[in-house]
Amino acid sequence: MKERAIIAQTLPPSDWDGSAADIITDPAELLRLLELDPASLPAALAAARDFPLKVPRSYARRIRPGDPFDPLLHQVLSRAEELEQVPGFNEDPLEEADHTPVPGILHKYQGRVLLMVTGACAVHCRYCFRRHFPYNEHMPTRERLGAALEWLAGQSDISEVILSGGDPLSVTDRRLRELLAALEAIPHIRRLRIHSRLPVVMPERVSEGLLSMLASSRLKPVMVVHANHAAELDQAVAEALAALRRSGVLLLNQSVLLRGVNDDAGQLAALSERLFEVGVLPYYLHQLDRVAGAAHFAVSDARAALLMTELHRRLPGYLLPRLVREEPGAAGKTALPVSG
Ligand SMILES: *Cc1c(COP(=O)(O)O)cnc(C)c1O
Ligand code: SF4
Secondary structure, eight states: OHHHHHHHHHSOOSSOOSTTOOEEOOHHHHHHHTTOOGGGHHHHHHHTTTSOOOEEHHHHTTSOTTOTTOHHHHHHSOOGGGGSOOTTOBSOTTOGGGGOSSTTEEOOSTTEEEEEOOSOOSSOOTTOTTTTOOHHHHOOOHHHHHHHHHHHHTOTTOOEEEEESSOGGGSOHHHHHHHHHHHHTSTTOOEEEEEESHHHHOGGGOOHHHHHHHHTOSSEEEEEEOOOSGGGOOHHHHHHHHHHHHTTOEEEEEEEOOTTTTOSHHHHHHHHHHHHHTTOEEEEEEOOOOBTTOGGGOOOHHHHHHHHHHHHHHSOGGGOOEEEEOOTTOSSOEEOOOOO
16 A cells, blocks of 8 residues: 555656645644744744745655754745845845736846746745745736737747746646647747746656647757755656656756755755756856845855855866856846856
């Protein structure tokens, strides 16, 4: 029976409808499951009021019980520090509201646009720069999506659409299939990029339906997954990523440099090496966006540069992520100087 349960967990549903999602939303439950001190519950509850706690059960299983400093736990447990007001950290650090030609589209860089597919995520990363984003004003009702697609059809210089959100894979396969068909019908769009943390935090999301729609699309698929620590990449994640690769998806990774999670050359090197093992190349290492509630994750630029220098020493060039920051008004990600 036990074996059967394991098989049921690792075999993806052929068509994801979200109903199988098993997510922890109660801070008390998370603390109990992980054998952590209940004394931190009031702070966890207070910090979760603005931006609720959300942790897929399969992610929680990768957290070491009894360790309040576990780097995976640190990314998902709401904490008192989030409630502190820190100068320089505000609610819309990227001034995204200025780059939306139509609701649901974010057009900052030449040739590629972000299409916001949903406001929802399966996990709430406490450092998330979209934690205050006014999703309701941008979220794709059917009419809004129609208007966004119509706008795209008129922009012949755009060759790549980046599905974003929220997490674009948190919608059903049926909706993704409809969206893909609509994008395929626009001749100048050649590449489909999906920015998703789901293959890492909930690998069971990589359904047969998703794999087959990506394998059969006219659009060349690229997926940028989002792993911050080698311990996130367990066997189930490795299998989901291998299945994506077999379906012809180019896999890249972006991480965020996070104090207490991965601000250590050894950890970053281990992440790059583990990524390679599971068929993913490092792409970006982001300096944190200065969003209110995330100041306790910040790493200084000077320290980031030192970490990169050390990584450079330890890793082959193709396993080095580019250290970047997203800046309002820039024509692309800004590369940060690396000392050395
Ligand atoms: C990050 C980002 C992109 C993609 O940038 P690449 O350098 O191509 O990865 C596109 N549009 C927006 C608004 C972005 O934030
Ligand atoms: S998955 Fe991405 S968008 Fe969603 S909470 Fe985490 S960082 Fe933010």
